[in-house]
Amino acid sequence: MDYSQFLYMKEEVSLIVVMAILFLYDLIASEKARKYFSVVACVLLGAHIIYNLIPTSTPGSAFGGMYYYTPMMTIIKSILTFGTLIVFMQADLWLKREDTKFKQGEFYFLILSTLLGMFFMIASGHFLMFFLGLEMASIPMSTLIAFDKYRHNSAEAGAKYILTAMFSSALLLFGLSFLYGACGTLYFEDIPALLTSGNYMQLAAFVFFIAGIGFKISIVPFHLWTADVYQGAPTPVTSYLSVISKGSAVFVLLTILMKVFAPMVTEWQNIIYGLIVITITIGNLFALRQKNMKRFLAFSSISQAGYILLGVIGGTAIGMASLVYYVLVYMVANLAIFGVISIIEQRTEKVSMDDYNGLYKTNPKLTFLTTLALFSLAGIPPFAGFFSKFFVFMAAFKSGFIVLVVIALLNTIISLYYYLLVVKAMYINKNDNPIEPIKTDCYTKISLTICLIGIIGLGITSIVYETITAFSYGM
Amino acid sequence: MGVELYLVISTIMLCAGIYGFLMRKNTLAMLISVELILNAADINFAVFNKFLFPNQLEGHFFTLFAIGIVAAETAIAIAIIINVYRNVQSLDVDKIDKMKH
Numbered sequence: 001m002d003y004s005q006f007l008y009m010k011e012e013v014s015l016i017v018v019m020a021i022l023f024l025y026d027l028i029a030s031e032k033a034r035k036y037f038s039v040v041a042c043v044l045l046g047a048h049i050i051y052n053l054i055p056t057s058t059p060g061s062a063f064g065g066m067y068y069y070t071p072m073m074t075i076i077k078s079i080l081t082f083g084t085l086i087v088f089m090q091a092d093l094w095l096k097r098e099d100t101k102f103k104q105g106e107f108y109f110l111i112l113s114t115l116l117g118m119f120f121m122i123a124s125g126h127f128l129m130f131f132l133g134l135e136m137a138s139i140p141m142s143t144l145i146a147f148d149k150y151r152h153n154s155a156e157a158g159a160k161y162i163l164t165a166m167f168s169s170a171l172l173l174f175g176l177s178f179l180y181g182a183c184g185t186l187y188f189e190d191i192p193a194l195l196t197s198g199n200y201m202q203l204a205a206f207v208f209f210i211a212g213i214g215f216k217i218s219i220v221p222f223h224l225w226t227a228d229v230y231q232g233a234p235t236p237v238t239s240y241l242s243v244i245s246k247g248s249a250v251f252v253l254l255t256i257l258m259k260v261f262a263p264m265v266t267e268w269q270n271i272i273y274g275l276i277v278i279t280i281t282i283g284n285l286f287a288l289r290q291k292n293m294k295r296f297l298a299f300s301s302i303s304q305a306g307y308i309l310l311g312v313i314g315g316t317a318i319g320m321a322s323l324v325y326y327v328l329v330y331m332v333a334n335l336a337i338f339g340v341i342s343i344i345e346q347r348t349e350k351v352s353m354d355d356y357n358g359l360y361k362t363n364p365k366l367t368f369l370t371t372l373a374l375f376s377l378a379g380i381p382p383f384a385g386f387f388s389k390f391f392v393f394m395a396a397f398k399s400g401f402i403v404l405v406v407i408a409l410l411n412t413i414i415s416l417y418y419y420l421l422v423v424k425a426m427y428i429n430k431n432d433n434p435i436e437p438i439k440t441d442c443y444t445k446i447s448l449t450i451c452l453i454g455i456i457g458l459g460i461t462s463i464v465y466e467t468i469t470a471f472s473y474g475m
Numbered sequence: 476m477g478v479e480l481y482l483v484i485s486t487i488m489l490c491a492g493i494y495g496f497l498m499r500k501n502t503l504a505m506l507i508s509v510e511l512i513l514n515a516a517d518i519n520f521a522v523f524n525k526f527l528f529p530n531q532l533e534g535h536f537f538t539l540f541a542i543g544i545v546a547a548e549t550a551i552a553i554a555i556i557i558n559v560y561r562n563v564q565s566l567d568v569d570k571i572d573k574m575k576h
Contacts, residue, residue, distance in 0.1 A: 139548055155559045156574060171512065
């Protein structure tokens with residue numbers, strides 16, 4: 001056996017090392033040492049990011065083509081790990097709570113194992129590897145959602161998630177069996193030569209596949225679990241679910257569409273076209289009537305998924321670059337809002353939008369940060385969100401989807417309305433007993449500062465987008 | 476016995492599974508319905524491998540992996556359902572409706 005192929009799996013191997021260390025720490029650390037659990041976890045994950053920041057130069061594959069490596073993978077995995085680090089920092093306050101204190105080791109281990117599953121899913125070169133990665137990402141995720149197991153909402157959300165996850169992965173598996181019947185192989189490299197346009201069996205396989213992966217990204221006909229799960233899950237898990245889990249699924253969708261289903265390009269473009277239109281529209285319309293902050297963000301994230309798919313539909317290298325950039329920008333903005341929601345929920349147990357009335361009077365800093373993040377999500381010019389939206393629109397426009405871009409633009413106006421509704425509630429609406437001034441802990445401060453730098457900096461420094469573009473052509 | 480006959484069986488299992496998942500009110504019954512779909516997919520893999528591509532083993536291996544993963548998933552699902560039962564004293568999906576709209 002050639003052991004040098006493990007060099008391609010640098011990210012996965014170092015993540016497994018991090019997981020092993022944390023697991024042992026959880027086992028043997030004394031009561032006093034366990035107080036520093038979050039510090040250890042954050043430092044280890046930070047070291048992991050720095051160790052893997054520079055891509056290995058050559059693309060290659062390991063295990064007979066099961067595992068695939070391109071320099072772009074390193075960028076994507078670094079973005080996902082970076083988001084996980086921020087989630088770790090924001091989760092600290094929740095993990096210090098009396099009923100979760102004794103199981104914080106489990107939280108870190110489960111989150112990292114979902115991350116490992118996503119890494120394998122992104123880097124897969126065979127549908128078996130893809131399926132294993134997908135399941136490895138979704139099974140621990142359901143346990144994370146039901147993490148507050150004595151709280152009714154969390155348990156309910158966990159049940160809803162695992163049942164829909166099983167249903168969707170069953171459909172995905174059925175689709176893969178059709179693909180195997182039509183092609184006789186499941187290697188990404190061999191399938192395109194065997195696909196023909198207009199074969200109904202392959203089309204059925206593709207539709208089942210989209211249904212399975214659409215559940216992960218929460219595209220509209222498969223989105224029904226999203227709002228309930230986002231509301232019921234513990235807030236740090238919700239933020240992880242809304243950015244990291246969604247982002248990884250989008251990356252893998254684009255790579256599979258580009259690599260595997262390339263001969264069926266007209267068919268899948270039509271399907272994705274329809275999905276984008278209903279995803280953006282229905283996500284926006286339902287977001288208008290939400291009163292709970294977490295449910296509101298759930299529908300906002302559904303419509304954002306539609307915008308992310310705009311980068312997918314072209315199936316080009318520019319689309320890939322704009323998509324990665326969009327996910328990065330969306331990640332910092334969303335994590336900022338969830339960080340604020342999380343700390344307010346931990347301190348006061350308030351998540352309703354009415355509770356946020358008059359927040360500016362008592363917590364000007366948190367309000368300001370939330371406002372910037374909402375502006376970024378809505379795509380208002382000086383912030384990163386504007387540029388990321390501009391790039392995905394441009395990618396779709398260049399591929400010739402002009403009507404689609406117009407529909408998406410119109411929807412941006414609707415989304416502006418409900419994002420500004422929250423801003424109005426915080427600044428203008430009167431409230432007799434607003435949320436009292438909240439003392440943020442050190443971790444939350446650091447994570448929110450990173451997000452703030454991201455929201456402002458990612459837009460005005462062009463180097464980030466240029467780096468991503470430079471690597472995306474190696475896809 | 477041709478490949479079509481097996482495909483008819485697996486398609487019936489798929490449809491029964493989807494119908495059961497959407498219509499049954501008991502969470503365990505829903506779980507069993509999902510198992511039906513998964514087994515239909517497994518049958519498909521094995522049949523395609525045996526009849527269409529007899530000189531390779533990819534489909535059989537996929538089936539084995541799928542069975543293993545699904546066992547893990549079912550175990551977690553049952554654990555979560557038990558946890559829900561402790562919270563609401565019922566397995567009925569109509570009772571798990573605290574969060575809606």
